[in-house]
Amino acid sequence: MTKRKREAAKKGKGNKRSTRRKVRGKSSKMEAYQELLVWAKDKGIILNGVEPRRIPGRGMGIMATKPLKENQTILTVPSNTLRTYETVNPSIARGLLGISIHGLLAADLALDPSPSAKYRQWNAVCPTREDVWDSLPLTWDHRLRDFLPKKALELLLKQEAKFSKDWSMVQQSKLLSPRSGEKEYERSEEEEEGEKLNKSITRDDYLYAWLLVNTRTFYHETPKTKKFNKEDRMVLQPVADLFNHTSYDPSAEEKEGNKKTCSVAFSPTAFTITTTRPYTAGEEVYICYGNHSNDFLLIEYGFLFDENVWDEVCIDDAILPLLDKSQQQQQQTSATQARQLKKTTRRLNERGKKDPKSQADQQPPKSPKDLLEETGFLGNYNLDPRNPTGCYRTQVALRALSALPSSLTPQEGEKKFRVFVDYGQDPWEESPEEQAKLNMLLAQALKQWRGDVIEKKIIEGLDKMEWKEGHEKVVGRECHRDTLLMRWMQVRRMVDRALEELEG
Protein backbone atom coordinates (compact mmCIF):
# COMPACT_ATOMS: atom_id res chain seq x y z
CA MET A 1 0.00 0.00 0.00
CA THR A 2 1.40 3.39 -0.94
CA LYS A 3 2.11 6.02 1.68
CA ARG A 4 -0.45 8.31 0.11
CA LYS A 5 -3.13 5.66 0.33
CA ARG A 6 -2.29 4.85 3.89
CA GLU A 7 -2.46 8.55 4.80
CA ALA A 8 -5.82 8.79 3.07
CA ALA A 9 -7.06 5.78 5.00
CA LYS A 10 -5.76 7.30 8.21
CA LYS A 11 -7.67 10.48 7.61
CA GLY A 12 -10.79 8.58 6.71
CA LYS A 13 -10.59 9.57 3.08
CA GLY A 14 -10.49 7.20 0.16
CA ASN A 15 -14.01 6.09 0.95
CA LYS A 16 -15.16 4.68 -2.34
CA ARG A 17 -18.77 4.94 -1.42
CA SER A 18 -18.72 8.69 -0.97
CA THR A 19 -16.74 9.32 -4.14
CA ARG A 20 -18.88 7.06 -6.26
CA ARG A 21 -22.07 8.43 -4.83
CA LYS A 22 -21.07 11.96 -5.72
CA VAL A 23 -20.48 10.95 -9.31
CA ARG A 24 -23.47 8.66 -9.74
CA GLY A 25 -26.59 10.27 -11.27
CA LYS A 26 -26.75 13.34 -9.09
CA SER A 27 -29.76 14.82 -10.85
CA SER A 28 -31.78 11.61 -10.68
CA LYS A 29 -31.17 11.43 -6.93
CA MET A 30 -32.19 15.09 -6.60
CA GLU A 31 -35.42 14.28 -8.32
CA ALA A 32 -35.87 11.20 -6.19
CA TYR A 33 -35.85 13.08 -2.92
CA GLN A 34 -38.08 15.81 -4.30
CA GLU A 35 -40.54 13.17 -5.43
CA LEU A 36 -40.29 11.68 -1.96
CA LEU A 37 -41.29 15.02 -0.46
CA VAL A 38 -44.39 15.23 -2.63
CA TRP A 39 -45.26 11.63 -1.81
CA ALA A 40 -44.67 12.20 1.92
CA LYS A 41 -46.93 15.27 1.97
CA ASP A 42 -49.63 13.27 0.26
CA LYS A 43 -49.37 10.59 2.97
CA GLY A 44 -49.69 13.13 5.79
CA ILE A 45 -45.99 13.06 6.75
CA ILE A 46 -45.12 16.55 8.05
CA LEU A 47 -41.60 17.95 7.65
CA ASN A 48 -41.09 21.22 9.50
CA GLY A 49 -37.93 23.15 8.58
CA VAL A 50 -36.02 20.08 7.39
CA GLU A 51 -35.55 18.28 4.07
CA PRO A 52 -33.71 15.19 2.83
CA ARG A 53 -30.42 15.96 1.09
CA ARG A 54 -27.45 14.04 -0.24
CA ILE A 55 -24.57 14.32 2.26
CA PRO A 56 -21.09 13.43 0.96
CA GLY A 57 -19.96 10.13 2.47
CA ARG A 58 -23.25 9.44 4.22
CA GLY A 59 -25.73 8.85 1.40
CA MET A 60 -28.90 10.76 2.21
CA GLY A 61 -29.39 12.77 5.37
CA ILE A 62 -31.72 15.37 6.82
CA MET A 63 -30.82 19.09 6.65
CA ALA A 64 -32.28 22.10 8.43
CA THR A 65 -33.73 24.41 5.75
CA LYS A 66 -34.22 27.28 8.21
CA PRO A 67 -33.01 28.11 11.73
CA LEU A 68 -34.59 25.67 14.18
CA LYS A 69 -35.26 26.27 17.85
CA GLU A 70 -34.78 23.76 20.60
CA ASN A 71 -37.82 21.58 21.27
CA GLN A 72 -39.31 21.98 17.80
CA THR A 73 -41.06 19.01 16.22
CA ILE A 74 -39.40 18.66 12.84
CA LEU A 75 -40.94 15.43 11.58
CA THR A 76 -44.28 13.73 12.16
CA VAL A 77 -44.87 10.34 10.58
CA PRO A 78 -48.44 9.10 10.97
CA SER A 79 -48.67 5.49 12.15
CA ASN A 80 -50.65 4.48 9.08
CA THR A 81 -47.63 5.15 6.84
CA LEU A 82 -45.34 2.76 8.72
CA ARG A 83 -44.36 -0.58 7.21
CA THR A 84 -45.01 -3.08 9.96
CA TYR A 85 -45.60 -6.82 10.26
CA GLU A 86 -49.28 -5.95 9.75
CA THR A 87 -48.75 -4.30 6.37
CA VAL A 88 -46.89 -7.32 4.95
CA ASN A 89 -48.60 -9.02 2.00
CA PRO A 90 -50.88 -11.65 3.62
CA SER A 91 -49.61 -14.50 1.43
CA ILE A 92 -46.04 -13.74 2.55
CA ALA A 93 -47.05 -13.49 6.21
CA ARG A 94 -48.93 -16.81 5.95
CA GLY A 95 -46.05 -18.49 4.17
CA LEU A 96 -43.50 -17.43 6.78
CA LEU A 97 -45.21 -18.13 10.09
CA GLY A 98 -42.68 -18.04 12.92
CA ILE A 99 -40.01 -16.05 11.06
CA SER A 100 -38.51 -13.00 12.84
CA ILE A 101 -40.21 -9.67 12.13
CA HIS A 102 -36.90 -8.58 10.61
CA GLY A 103 -37.01 -11.57 8.25
CA LEU A 104 -40.65 -10.92 7.44
CA LEU A 105 -40.18 -7.25 6.57
CA ALA A 106 -37.20 -8.21 4.39
CA ALA A 107 -39.29 -10.85 2.62
CA ASP A 108 -41.97 -8.22 2.00
CA LEU A 109 -39.41 -5.86 0.48
CA ALA A 110 -37.82 -8.54 -1.68
CA LEU A 111 -40.83 -10.59 -2.74
CA ASP A 112 -43.76 -8.26 -3.03
CA PRO A 113 -43.65 -5.93 -6.00
CA SER A 114 -46.99 -4.30 -5.30
CA PRO A 115 -46.13 -2.53 -2.01
CA SER A 116 -42.79 -1.76 -3.60
CA ALA A 117 -44.73 0.12 -6.23
CA LYS A 118 -46.76 1.74 -3.47
CA TYR A 119 -43.51 2.84 -1.81
CA ARG A 120 -41.69 3.56 -5.07
CA GLN A 121 -40.64 7.08 -4.03
CA TRP A 122 -39.29 5.77 -0.74
CA ASN A 123 -37.43 2.91 -2.41
CA ALA A 124 -35.85 5.34 -4.86
CA VAL A 125 -33.88 7.12 -2.12
CA CYS A 126 -32.74 3.94 -0.34
CA PRO A 127 -29.06 2.97 -0.76
CA THR A 128 -28.44 0.83 -3.81
CA ARG A 129 -27.28 -2.76 -3.58
CA GLU A 130 -23.79 -1.58 -4.51
CA ASP A 131 -23.78 0.88 -1.58
CA VAL A 132 -24.80 -1.89 0.77
CA TRP A 133 -22.18 -4.29 -0.62
CA ASP A 134 -19.51 -1.59 -0.26
CA SER A 135 -20.21 -0.90 3.36
CA LEU A 136 -21.70 -3.85 5.26
CA PRO A 137 -19.20 -6.61 6.23
CA LEU A 138 -21.83 -9.37 6.03
CA THR A 139 -21.50 -9.11 2.25
CA TRP A 140 -17.68 -9.11 2.19
CA ASP A 141 -15.23 -11.87 1.26
CA HIS A 142 -15.14 -14.29 4.21
CA ARG A 143 -11.34 -14.26 4.25
CA LEU A 144 -11.45 -10.65 5.43
CA ARG A 145 -13.03 -11.87 8.66
CA ASP A 146 -9.52 -12.70 9.89
CA PHE A 147 -8.93 -8.95 9.88
CA LEU A 148 -11.94 -7.92 11.95
CA PRO A 149 -11.49 -6.97 15.60
CA LYS A 150 -12.77 -9.68 17.97
CA LYS A 151 -16.00 -7.92 18.96
CA ALA A 152 -16.80 -7.03 15.37
CA LEU A 153 -16.35 -10.65 14.34
CA GLU A 154 -18.60 -11.87 17.15
CA LEU A 155 -21.31 -9.43 16.07
CA LEU A 156 -20.92 -10.44 12.44
CA LEU A 157 -21.28 -14.15 13.25
CA LYS A 158 -24.45 -13.46 15.25
CA GLN A 159 -25.83 -11.37 12.43
CA GLU A 160 -24.99 -14.10 9.93
CA ALA A 161 -26.74 -16.73 12.07
CA LYS A 162 -29.87 -14.56 12.23
CA PHE A 163 -29.79 -13.97 8.49
CA SER A 164 -29.21 -17.64 7.68
CA LYS A 165 -32.16 -18.66 9.85
CA ASP A 166 -34.47 -16.18 8.10
CA TRP A 167 -33.20 -17.09 4.62
CA SER A 168 -33.59 -20.80 5.23
CA MET A 169 -37.21 -20.19 6.30
CA VAL A 170 -37.81 -18.26 3.09
CA GLN A 171 -36.22 -21.06 1.07
CA GLN A 172 -38.22 -23.75 2.83
CA SER A 173 -41.49 -21.85 2.44
CA LYS A 174 -43.57 -22.38 -0.65
CA LEU A 175 -43.04 -18.73 -1.55
CA LEU A 176 -40.08 -19.41 -3.82
CA SER A 177 -41.12 -22.63 -5.48
CA PRO A 178 -42.88 -22.32 -8.84
CA ARG A 179 -46.39 -23.74 -8.86
CA SER A 180 -46.68 -26.91 -10.93
CA GLY A 181 -49.49 -26.92 -13.45
CA GLU A 182 -52.42 -24.61 -13.73
CA LYS A 183 -55.15 -24.78 -11.12
CA GLU A 184 -58.47 -26.09 -12.33
CA TYR A 185 -60.61 -24.12 -9.92
CA GLU A 186 -61.16 -20.41 -9.68
CA ARG A 187 -58.52 -18.71 -7.51
CA SER A 188 -59.38 -16.54 -4.54
CA GLU A 189 -58.28 -12.92 -4.42
CA GLU A 190 -55.59 -13.79 -1.89
CA GLU A 191 -54.26 -16.62 -4.02
CA GLU A 192 -54.08 -14.24 -6.93
CA GLU A 193 -52.18 -11.77 -4.73
CA GLY A 194 -49.75 -14.59 -3.91
CA GLU A 195 -49.33 -15.35 -7.60
CA LYS A 196 -48.06 -11.82 -8.18
CA LEU A 197 -45.07 -12.28 -5.90
CA ASN A 198 -41.58 -12.20 -7.31
CA LYS A 199 -40.76 -15.82 -6.63
CA SER A 200 -37.42 -15.96 -8.31
CA ILE A 201 -35.47 -13.98 -5.73
CA THR A 202 -31.92 -15.09 -4.98
CA ARG A 203 -30.04 -15.16 -1.69
CA ASP A 204 -28.44 -11.82 -2.61
CA ASP A 205 -31.84 -10.23 -3.34
CA TYR A 206 -33.01 -11.30 0.08
CA LEU A 207 -29.75 -10.27 1.73
CA TYR A 208 -30.05 -6.77 0.23
CA ALA A 209 -33.59 -6.40 1.57
CA TRP A 210 -32.56 -7.90 4.94
CA LEU A 211 -29.70 -5.44 5.32
CA LEU A 212 -31.90 -2.50 4.33
CA VAL A 213 -34.26 -3.52 7.12
CA ASN A 214 -31.30 -3.98 9.47
CA THR A 215 -30.04 -0.45 8.94
CA ARG A 216 -33.36 1.39 8.72
CA THR A 217 -35.84 0.09 11.30
CA PHE A 218 -37.03 1.81 14.44
CA TYR A 219 -38.06 0.31 17.74
CA HIS A 220 -41.85 0.38 18.01
CA GLU A 221 -43.72 -0.68 21.09
CA THR A 222 -47.49 -0.96 20.94
CA PRO A 223 -49.90 -3.15 22.93
CA LYS A 224 -49.71 -5.57 19.98
CA THR A 225 -45.91 -5.62 19.53
CA LYS A 226 -45.41 -5.96 23.28
CA LYS A 227 -46.17 -9.65 22.92
CA PHE A 228 -43.02 -10.00 20.75
CA ASN A 229 -39.39 -10.19 21.84
CA LYS A 230 -37.83 -6.74 22.02
CA GLU A 231 -35.85 -7.31 18.85
CA ASP A 232 -39.07 -8.05 16.96
CA ARG A 233 -40.69 -4.73 17.87
CA MET A 234 -39.53 -3.01 14.73
CA VAL A 235 -41.01 -0.93 11.93
CA LEU A 236 -39.82 0.83 8.82
CA GLN A 237 -40.57 4.54 8.64
CA PRO A 238 -40.35 6.42 5.37
CA VAL A 239 -38.44 9.75 5.65
CA ALA A 240 -37.52 9.21 9.33
CA ASP A 241 -35.13 6.53 8.10
CA LEU A 242 -33.10 9.21 6.32
CA PHE A 243 -31.70 10.63 9.56
CA ASN A 244 -28.04 9.80 10.02
CA HIS A 245 -26.49 8.92 13.36
CA THR A 246 -24.32 10.93 15.69
CA SER A 247 -23.09 10.09 19.14
CA TYR A 248 -23.29 12.46 22.06
CA ASP A 249 -21.20 12.53 25.19
CA PRO A 250 -23.29 13.89 28.06
CA SER A 251 -20.18 14.25 30.21
CA ALA A 252 -18.47 16.62 27.77
CA GLU A 253 -20.99 19.35 27.09
CA GLU A 254 -18.40 21.79 25.73
CA LYS A 255 -16.44 19.38 23.53
CA GLU A 256 -16.20 20.38 19.88
CA GLY A 257 -18.30 18.21 17.60
CA ASN A 258 -20.20 16.90 20.58
CA LYS A 259 -23.69 17.58 19.34
CA LYS A 260 -26.89 16.83 21.10
CA THR A 261 -29.19 14.99 18.75
CA CYS A 262 -32.94 15.03 18.39
CA SER A 263 -35.34 13.04 20.48
CA VAL A 264 -37.51 10.35 18.92
CA ALA A 265 -40.93 9.51 20.35
CA PHE A 266 -43.89 7.44 19.28
CA SER A 267 -47.55 7.46 20.24
CA PRO A 268 -50.40 5.30 18.93
CA THR A 269 -50.99 7.85 16.17
CA ALA A 270 -47.53 8.98 15.08
CA PHE A 271 -43.75 8.99 15.33
CA THR A 272 -42.26 12.39 16.04
CA ILE A 273 -38.73 13.72 15.93
CA THR A 274 -38.01 16.84 17.99
CA THR A 275 -34.90 19.03 18.25
CA THR A 276 -33.04 19.03 21.56
CA ARG A 277 -30.92 22.06 20.64
CA PRO A 278 -31.10 24.92 18.13
CA TYR A 279 -29.84 24.33 14.56
CA THR A 280 -28.74 26.80 11.92
CA ALA A 281 -30.07 26.61 8.37
CA GLY A 282 -27.99 24.20 6.26
CA GLU A 283 -26.85 22.13 9.24
CA GLU A 284 -27.32 18.37 9.12
CA VAL A 285 -29.78 17.19 11.76
CA TYR A 286 -28.97 13.81 13.31
CA ILE A 287 -30.58 11.35 15.62
CA CYS A 288 -28.72 8.93 17.87
CA TYR A 289 -29.08 5.22 17.07
CA GLY A 290 -27.66 4.37 20.51
CA ASN A 291 -24.38 4.52 22.41
CA HIS A 292 -22.57 2.27 19.95
CA SER A 293 -18.90 1.36 19.55
CA ASN A 294 -17.29 1.55 16.12
CA ASP A 295 -17.23 -2.27 15.88
CA PHE A 296 -21.01 -2.21 16.29
CA LEU A 297 -21.49 0.68 13.84
CA LEU A 298 -19.34 -1.13 11.27
CA ILE A 299 -21.19 -4.44 11.44
CA GLU A 300 -24.72 -3.11 11.87
CA TYR A 301 -24.57 0.14 9.87
CA GLY A 302 -21.47 -0.10 7.69
CA PHE A 303 -19.53 2.99 8.81
CA LEU A 304 -16.94 4.16 11.33
CA PHE A 305 -16.71 7.38 13.29
CA ASP A 306 -13.37 9.13 13.53
CA GLU A 307 -13.93 10.13 17.15
CA ASN A 308 -16.50 8.14 19.05
CA VAL A 309 -16.81 8.56 22.78
CA TRP A 310 -18.68 5.25 22.96
CA ASP A 311 -15.97 3.36 21.14
CA GLU A 312 -14.18 0.46 22.78
CA VAL A 313 -11.80 -2.27 21.77
CA CYS A 314 -11.65 -5.75 23.17
CA ILE A 315 -8.13 -6.56 24.44
CA ASP A 316 -8.74 -10.24 25.25
CA ASP A 317 -6.05 -11.13 22.72
CA ALA A 318 -3.59 -9.09 24.79
CA ILE A 319 -4.63 -10.37 28.25
CA LEU A 320 -5.61 -14.01 27.69
CA PRO A 321 -2.10 -15.07 26.56
CA LEU A 322 -0.76 -13.75 29.91
CA LEU A 323 -3.33 -15.81 31.77
CA ASP A 324 -2.53 -18.90 29.69
CA LYS A 325 1.17 -18.44 30.33
CA SER A 326 0.73 -18.10 34.08
CA GLN A 327 -1.55 -21.16 34.07
CA GLN A 328 1.13 -23.22 32.30
CA GLN A 329 3.74 -22.04 34.80
CA GLN A 330 1.39 -22.91 37.62
CA GLN A 331 0.81 -26.40 36.19
CA GLN A 332 4.54 -26.99 35.84
CA THR A 333 5.16 -25.88 39.44
CA SER A 334 2.31 -28.07 40.68
CA ALA A 335 3.64 -31.09 38.76
CA THR A 336 7.12 -30.58 40.26
CA GLN A 337 5.64 -30.20 43.73
CA ALA A 338 3.50 -33.33 43.27
CA ARG A 339 6.57 -35.33 42.21
CA GLN A 340 8.49 -34.12 45.25
CA LEU A 341 5.57 -34.92 47.54
CA LYS A 342 5.31 -38.41 46.09
CA LYS A 343 8.99 -38.97 46.73
CA THR A 344 8.69 -37.71 50.33
CA THR A 345 5.62 -39.89 50.96
CA ARG A 346 7.42 -42.95 49.58
CA ARG A 347 10.43 -42.28 51.75
CA LEU A 348 8.26 -41.77 54.84
CA ASN A 349 6.33 -44.94 54.07
CA GLU A 350 9.57 -46.88 53.71
CA ARG A 351 10.53 -45.65 57.18
CA GLY A 352 7.07 -46.56 58.48
CA LYS A 353 6.13 -42.89 59.13
CA LYS A 354 2.86 -41.11 58.21
CA ASP A 355 2.72 -38.25 55.69
CA PRO A 356 2.26 -35.14 57.85
CA LYS A 357 0.51 -33.17 55.05
CA SER A 358 -3.28 -33.24 55.00
CA GLN A 359 -5.22 -33.99 51.80
CA ALA A 360 -6.41 -30.35 51.59
CA ASP A 361 -2.82 -29.09 51.51
CA GLN A 362 -2.14 -31.32 48.54
CA GLN A 363 -4.77 -29.56 46.35
CA PRO A 364 -2.88 -27.72 43.60
CA PRO A 365 -3.19 -23.93 44.03
CA LYS A 366 -5.50 -22.07 41.67
CA SER A 367 -4.05 -20.18 38.73
CA PRO A 368 -5.12 -16.59 37.97
CA LYS A 369 -7.16 -18.00 35.09
CA ASP A 370 -8.96 -20.46 37.41
CA LEU A 371 -9.70 -17.64 39.83
CA LEU A 372 -11.11 -15.44 37.09
CA GLU A 373 -13.21 -18.27 35.70
CA GLU A 374 -14.55 -19.06 39.17
CA THR A 375 -15.52 -15.43 39.82
CA GLY A 376 -17.01 -14.83 36.35
CA PHE A 377 -14.27 -12.45 35.22
CA LEU A 378 -12.58 -14.49 32.50
CA GLY A 379 -12.53 -12.58 29.19
CA ASN A 380 -14.33 -9.52 27.80
CA TYR A 381 -11.60 -7.04 28.65
CA ASN A 382 -11.91 -3.65 26.96
CA LEU A 383 -10.19 -0.32 26.48
CA ASP A 384 -12.33 2.70 25.75
CA PRO A 385 -11.85 6.47 25.63
CA ARG A 386 -13.59 6.80 29.00
CA ASN A 387 -11.34 4.13 30.58
CA PRO A 388 -8.09 4.37 28.62
CA THR A 389 -6.30 2.04 31.01
CA GLY A 390 -8.84 -0.74 30.82
CA CYS A 391 -12.34 -1.45 32.08
CA TYR A 392 -13.15 -2.85 35.52
CA ARG A 393 -12.86 -6.44 34.25
CA THR A 394 -9.36 -5.66 32.98
CA GLN A 395 -8.45 -4.31 36.41
CA VAL A 396 -9.75 -7.54 37.99
CA ALA A 397 -7.67 -9.67 35.59
CA LEU A 398 -4.53 -7.65 36.34
CA ARG A 399 -5.05 -8.16 40.06
CA ALA A 400 -5.52 -11.90 39.61
CA LEU A 401 -2.27 -12.00 37.65
CA SER A 402 -0.41 -9.98 40.26
CA ALA A 403 -1.96 -11.33 43.49
CA LEU A 404 -0.66 -14.88 43.33
CA PRO A 405 3.03 -14.37 42.51
CA SER A 406 3.33 -11.38 44.86
CA SER A 407 1.92 -13.14 47.95
CA LEU A 408 3.69 -15.50 50.30
CA THR A 409 1.22 -18.34 49.81
CA PRO A 410 -1.43 -18.98 47.11
CA GLN A 411 -4.11 -18.79 49.81
CA GLU A 412 -2.98 -15.31 50.81
CA GLY A 413 -2.93 -14.26 47.17
CA GLU A 414 -6.47 -15.49 46.63
CA LYS A 415 -7.64 -13.66 49.76
CA LYS A 416 -6.12 -10.39 48.53
CA PHE A 417 -7.77 -10.84 45.14
CA ARG A 418 -11.15 -11.56 46.72
CA VAL A 419 -10.97 -8.42 48.87
CA PHE A 420 -10.99 -6.49 45.58
CA VAL A 421 -13.66 -8.55 43.83
CA ASP A 422 -16.01 -9.35 46.72
CA TYR A 423 -15.66 -6.26 48.92
CA GLY A 424 -14.73 -3.53 46.44
CA GLN A 425 -11.61 -2.58 48.40
CA ASP A 426 -8.31 -2.22 46.58
CA PRO A 427 -5.28 -3.50 48.52
CA TRP A 428 -3.07 -2.49 45.54
CA GLU A 429 -4.05 1.16 45.99
CA GLU A 430 -2.16 1.30 49.26
CA SER A 431 1.19 0.85 47.56
CA PRO A 432 2.35 3.02 44.62
CA GLU A 433 4.88 0.31 43.71
CA GLU A 434 2.18 -2.32 43.44
CA GLN A 435 0.00 0.06 41.42
CA ALA A 436 2.95 0.70 39.11
CA LYS A 437 3.43 -3.06 38.68
CA LEU A 438 -0.18 -3.43 37.56
CA ASN A 439 0.29 -0.63 35.03
CA MET A 440 3.50 -2.22 33.78
CA LEU A 441 1.80 -5.58 33.37
CA LEU A 442 -0.91 -4.03 31.20
CA ALA A 443 1.55 -1.87 29.26
CA GLN A 444 3.68 -4.93 28.41
CA ALA A 445 0.66 -6.92 27.30
CA LEU A 446 -0.58 -4.08 25.11
CA LYS A 447 2.84 -3.50 23.53
CA GLN A 448 3.18 -7.17 22.69
CA TRP A 449 -0.30 -7.20 21.17
CA ARG A 450 0.35 -4.00 19.21
CA GLY A 451 3.58 -5.43 17.78
CA ASP A 452 2.62 -9.04 17.13
CA VAL A 453 -1.03 -8.72 16.20
CA ILE A 454 -1.95 -5.16 15.17
CA GLU A 455 1.26 -4.33 13.30
CA LYS A 456 2.45 -7.70 12.00
CA LYS A 457 -0.62 -9.86 11.58
CA ILE A 458 -3.21 -7.24 10.68
CA ILE A 459 -1.67 -4.13 9.17
CA GLU A 460 1.16 -5.94 7.39
CA GLY A 461 -1.28 -8.71 6.45
CA LEU A 462 -3.63 -6.20 4.81
CA ASP A 463 -0.66 -4.51 3.15
CA LYS A 464 0.59 -7.77 1.70
CA MET A 465 -2.58 -8.24 -0.22
CA GLU A 466 -2.34 -6.90 -3.71
CA TRP A 467 -4.13 -3.56 -3.67
CA LYS A 468 -5.15 -3.67 -7.30
CA GLU A 469 -8.76 -4.68 -8.00
CA GLY A 470 -9.10 -7.72 -10.23
CA HIS A 471 -5.72 -9.23 -9.31
CA GLU A 472 -6.01 -12.91 -8.41
CA LYS A 473 -4.40 -12.43 -5.00
CA VAL A 474 -6.86 -9.73 -4.05
CA VAL A 475 -9.05 -10.55 -1.08
CA GLY A 476 -12.24 -8.54 -0.97
CA ARG A 477 -12.69 -5.05 -2.37
CA GLU A 478 -10.32 -2.15 -1.89
CA CYS A 479 -12.94 -0.14 0.01
CA HIS A 480 -13.45 -3.09 2.39
CA ARG A 481 -9.74 -3.34 3.13
CA ASP A 482 -9.55 0.45 3.52
CA THR A 483 -12.31 0.30 6.11
CA LEU A 484 -10.55 -2.50 8.00
CA LEU A 485 -7.29 -0.60 7.94
CA MET A 486 -9.04 2.50 9.22
CA ARG A 487 -10.54 0.49 12.06
CA TRP A 488 -7.17 -0.91 13.09
CA MET A 489 -5.62 2.57 13.00
CA GLN A 490 -8.31 3.57 15.49
CA VAL A 491 -7.57 0.53 17.64
CA ARG A 492 -3.87 1.33 17.57
CA ARG A 493 -4.68 4.92 18.58
CA MET A 494 -6.63 3.63 21.59
CA VAL A 495 -3.75 1.35 22.56
CA ASP A 496 -1.26 4.22 22.22
CA ARG A 497 -3.45 6.44 24.39
CA ALA A 498 -3.53 3.70 27.02
CA LEU A 499 0.27 3.34 26.87
CA GLU A 500 0.70 7.09 27.35
CA GLU A 501 -1.47 6.93 30.48
CA LEU A 502 0.20 3.79 31.82
CA GLU A 503 3.76 4.87 31.21
CA GLY A 504 3.35 8.63 31.48
Ligand SMILES: C[S@@+](CC[C@H](N)C(=O)[O-])C[C@H]1O[C@@H](n2cnc3c(N)ncnc32)[C@H](O)[C@@H]1O
Ligand atom coordinates in the same frame (compact mmCIF):
# COMPACT_ATOMS: atom_id res chain seq x y z
C1 LIG B 1 -31.17 4.93 8.71
S1 LIG B 1 -30.07 5.05 7.41
C2 LIG B 1 -29.79 6.77 7.30
C3 LIG B 1 -29.95 7.31 5.90
C4 LIG B 1 -28.89 6.90 4.92
N1 LIG B 1 -27.74 7.78 4.99
C5 LIG B 1 -29.37 6.79 3.50
O1 LIG B 1 -28.65 7.14 2.57
O2 LIG B 1 -30.47 6.30 3.30
C6 LIG B 1 -28.64 4.37 8.12
C7 LIG B 1 -27.44 4.31 7.19
O3 LIG B 1 -26.95 5.62 6.97
C8 LIG B 1 -25.53 5.65 6.97
N2 LIG B 1 -25.12 6.51 8.10
C9 LIG B 1 -25.85 6.88 9.17
N3 LIG B 1 -25.17 7.71 9.96
C10 LIG B 1 -23.96 7.88 9.40
C11 LIG B 1 -22.79 8.62 9.74
N4 LIG B 1 -22.74 9.37 10.82
N5 LIG B 1 -21.72 8.56 8.92
C12 LIG B 1 -21.75 7.79 7.80
N6 LIG B 1 -22.83 7.06 7.41
C13 LIG B 1 -23.92 7.10 8.19
C14 LIG B 1 -25.08 4.22 7.12
O4 LIG B 1 -24.88 3.69 5.83
C15 LIG B 1 -26.27 3.56 7.77
O5 LIG B 1 -26.36 2.18 7.49
